[in-house]
Amino acid sequence: MSTIRLNGAAAPLAAGTTVADLVTAVTGRAILATGQPADGGRIGVAVARNADIVPRSQWSLTAVETDDDVEIVTAVQGG
Amino acid sequence: MTETITTTDALVIDGVALGSRLIMGTGGAPSLDGLGAALVASGTELTTVAMRRYAAGNGGGGGDAGTSLFGLLLENNIRVLPNTAGCFTAREAVMTAELAREALETDWVKLEVIADEHTLLPDAVELVEATEQLVNRGFKVFAYTNDDPVLALRLEQLGAAAVMPLGAPIGTGLGILNPHNIELIVSRAGVPVVLDAGIGTASDAALAMELGCDAVLLATAxxxxxxxxxxxxxxxxxxxxGRLAAQAGRIPKRAHALASSAMEGRPDL
Known part of the structure; x- marks a missing residue:
């Protein structure tokens, strides 16, 4: 099975997975085609794929490929 | 009285008026609940966050206030100021700022480019480079800088929205090590000056304001x-x-005592 790097760890990659699918898998929140969460809140995360930012409007349109390096980041405590 | 003054004496940065001149960081809090209570008690309207990998239990996400830092800030109507903490190069800092803009929908960024993990002092060369790049990309840069009047002015000229000189190295609580430099930075600045880092206790923050700073940023303290x-x-x-004192105008320091009670009219005792 093909794999990707997701937040620094190896993860299996199912065929047809999009960036939006990964965001849902990591955050547990469904994502609309606009990139906004289906629950109407603010998602507060950003995605970099192979060191390039994927704008949220492109999450549903961007396919994840084998060996991609995907980082999903959010706000945490910091000074 | 206090209420009147604080509401009419807003800190304006990038056209946004903030009612409190205390900017809080969120680093170092043991729990999200405790942090929320402290943020509310501080009266802050602007709070820094770091950008890190999403992980269960790190306050990640935009969910409820009970589980997420972003949710907590949204709930308390506190504006978010993402930082670039942990970045050693301009390239990393620019990438982190872009991620923050995408995640948090703000073009404000506290630019922190440190030289090494031991001193955590800003790397002036990378800081200048990153400021220039971020300004060009439309960011409003809050530049965390050394207490160097020359560098502070240079950052302003590059387009920084605010300059944030350190009082002392991050997390030391040593207060303001070079008040003369802070005064000099303030006297020449055309953008808000925020004293950032090194604050240990309340009197340090009051001093920063008395020296003319527009705001104070602290977390660990x-x-x-x-x-x-x-x-x-x-x-x-x-x-x-400290703000009121700075506006009120302090008495000059004198070498000798000066009685405040008149000698005239004393009774014979």
Whole structure:
């Protein structure tokens, strides 16, 4: 099975997975085609794929490929 | 009286008016609940966050206030100021700022480019480079800088929205090591000056304001205090007190005593 790097760890990659699918898998929140969460809140995360930012409007349109390096980041405590 | 002054004396950065001149960091708090209480007690309207990998239990996500830092800030109507903490190069800092803009929908960024993990002091060369790049990309840069009047002015000329000189190295609580430099930075600045880092206790924040700073940014001094909520409230008052004192105009220092009671009209005793 093909794999990707997701937040620094190896993860299996199912065929047809999009960036939006990964965001849902990591955050547990469904994502609309606009990139906004289906629950109407603010998602507060950003995605970099192979060191390039994927704008949220492109999450549903961007396919994840084998060996991609995907980082999903959010706000945490910091000074 | 205090209420009147604080509401009419807003800190304006990038056209946004902030009612409090205390900017809080969120680093070092042991729990999200405790942090929320301290933020509310501080009266802050602007709070820094770091950008890190999403992980269950790190406050990630935009969910409820109970589980997420972003949710907590949204719920309390506190504006978010993402930082670039942990970046050593301009390239990393620019990438982190872009991620923050995408995640948090703000073009404000506290630019922090440090030289090494031991001193955590800003790397002036990378800082200048990153400021230039971020300004070109439309960011409003809050530049965390050394207490160097020359560098501070250079950052302003590059387009920084605010300059944030350190009082002392991050997390030391040593206060303001070079008040003369801070005064000099303030006297020449055309953008807000925010004293950032090194604050240990309330009097340090009051001094920063008395020196003419427009605001104070601190985190550790509250989050690692024995009673963070009480310390947050202390800082709230210290910043207001220091600001009022700066506006009021202090008496000159004198070498010799000067009686405030008249000698005239003393009774014979």
């Amino acid at each position: 509250v989050t690692r205090a024995q009673d963070p909520v009480r310390m947050a409230e202390a800082f709230k008052h210290a910043v207001i007190g």
